[in-house]
Amino acid sequence: MDEREVHVLLTDLSKNQFTGAIPSKLGDEGALRGKLDMSKNMLTGTIPTEFGRLSNLLAALTLADNQLSGQIPSELGILRLLRGSIDLSNNTIAGTLPTELGKLQTLKELQLSNNLISGSVPSEMAEMTSLELLYVPMLWHQH
Known part of the structure; x- marks a missing residue:
C-alpha cells in the first residue's frame, strides 16, 4: 500500500456527545486541514494551545455549545490563514x-458570546480588516 499523508479537509465532530478535554493531539501539524467543528458536545477543560501548530492549515474553528473553560489561548493568533x-x-x-x-x-467571523470574558476589546483587533461579524459578550473595563 502506498504511504501517503492523509489530510482531513472537513472534520465535523459536532453533536456526538463527546465528553472530557479536547485532545491536544488534534493540534499535531498535518492532522487537520480546512474546518474543525466540535460544537454541541459536552467537552470540558481548556482550548489546547497546540491548535497554534495548525497555523497554515486551519480555515475555521467551531467549539461552540460545550463546557469549555479557561482563557482563549493567545496561540489562536498564530492561525493567520483562518478565512x-x-x-x-x-x-x-x-x-x-x-x-x-x-x-x-x-x-x-469571531463569535464569543455567552462566555465569561471580561475587560475591554484590545486595540489590536482593529487590524482584523476582513472581519464582517463580531459577537462578544458585553465587555467592561475593570478598574
Missing part, C-alpha cells in the same frame, strides 16, 4: 481577549 470563523460561543471561557487575535487579518 472563515472562530466560534467559541456558549461556553464558560473567561479572562480577557488576547491581543494576538488582532493578527487574524483574514478572519471573517
